[in-house]
Amino acid sequence: MGVLPPFKPYVKKQKGLYLLGFAGSVFRFLIPLSVPVVIKYVFDELLQNASVPNGDKVRQLLFITAIVLAVFFLVRGPMEYVRQYFLHRANNNIIKELRTDAFRKIYTLDAKYLTDNKSGEIGTRFFDDIEKIRGYMTAVFSNIWIELTVLAFVVGIMFSLHFELSLLAVMLVSMQFVLAHFFSKRLKSTTQQMMNYRSVLNGFIFEKIQGAFLAKLFASEKKDKEELNGHLARYEHFTDRQARINALSLSAVNVLSDAIPFVVVLAGSLFVIDGNLTLGALIAFFAYVDRMRSPVSALVQAFPAITEGNVALRRVFDFMDTPVSIKETEFPRTINEVADSITFRKVSFSYRPDRELIKDLSFTLRKGKTYAFVGESGGGKSTILQLLTRMYDPDGGEILIDGVNMKELSISGMREQIGIVTQDSFLYSSSVIDNIRMGSLEAEDAEVFAAARKAYAHDFICALPNGYETELGERGVKLSGGQKQRIALARVFLKNPSVILLDEATSALDNESEKLVHQSIQEVSRDKTVIMVAHRLSTVIHADRIFVMRQGRIIESGCHNDLLTADKYYKALYTEQNSTDMSVA
């Protein structure tokens, strides 16, 4: 039974614990197997032996009982503990290591993979698949080897009792394995389809939980239920097929299992009649044939767990082997700040090969200045920030930080220099203070409070039930959009990076708060590069340079006044927004 090659190192690390477990197993299983031999002795050598006086027989019986019980309680019992404990520990260690590695992998995955795959589908590998591997390990490392050892031992004793009868028993048992193997092959493809579909189902459920608010608003419950029923019906189709193959396999194998001892004892009786076998030996033989049933049925029942485990192992290692395109060079350069400039040189990029989004883009951003990208929706503004944080690499051209191609820099070191606030900033389910402290884990409380003041968040935080210690629900649902944005801003102010990226970062604030927050941004950004993406042009009029984007190209750039004077697309946009604002006012 081959173990998947990438799984081998995990198993090897637990070799010591497995050996202890196996040692415990050998004693725990082999001790009860010696009992039929003792019974044979009692029958043939003691009870049926007329030359031994009855008093001696009683004494010998008591002695044998004492020895057998002592071995059971003093050896077999403790060995059961050793077996269970060490094998579980080894299995648990492997599960823990697999989960740790899978978790680490999540952090290396490309942004593309994370947006293309639903979190529920990724989570399935982390939970369900890894649990299936536990079932596989229990079957393969805890049960199969010991059951095979027991089987070999039983067969060995049987052959020592009677050769022909043993041959018959082995032939009949082999038929059980052939049947089980036949069914397990059919089981494999169904299991694979079922497990793949379970990922889809989990992805669907996770997404619906995340979008539950929206579903209520749009009263889409009926449609979602229909979709769920469709998914469940497909999933049931696979589980049903799996159940049918399992049931067929077990019924065929169990019929044989029940019939074998009967057939063997009948055949054995013929040998007793011929005087070829003693009655005690036949009774012992029957006991051993019966004992064979347990390892055989354990092995046969292990087939589904092994099949599922193998599929799960492949899914988990496929995930771990997901190719990563955003990689560091062998000797990445580290930077302590963005000292001078960020340059896009003839950058082009597309998310999909058939649709080029950014075309031949070139510009330079200098330290200490504020830049803004504005323009039509879908024009590629946020994508520029994605490229700047190296979530994606350009298809053509290069991005230079202080003259060095970004690809040559340490990714984490480069991201250390960048702080980002987006329209929908993610907050963790932890306290407000912990959420802000993500910006700088070593920051003192006073520094956190100062950052919150700069983001105009301090007052509303103090008014929360537990102030800075208030726990935020998943995705910060207890806060308003504007409050979340100010916490995300405080996080960036605390981080104090060289480059600040603001993607509609103040869009949820009222006009007054937005003005104050922008004053803060201007104050902290004197020695930084600030890059803003905004629709409301009133928030970017102070920028040193505004880039106007359309269909992935910069069509105009300059300061607010220059762009108004140029009287082109920007001016039209600005005039349109102003007139809308006036009419709303």
Ligand SMILES: Nc1ncnc2c1ncn2[C@@H]1O[C@H](COP(=O)(O)OP(=O)(O)OP(=O)(O)O)[C@@H](O)[C@H]1O
């Ligand atoms: N992860 C992604 N995978 C595939 N396509 C994407 C992805 N992110 C954005 N796009 C597409 O790329 C285009 C540009 O998106 P981008 O978010 O950069 O535009 P934007 O100018 O910031 O728009 P908006 O002002 O509406 O935020 C859009 O058509 C969008 O559908």
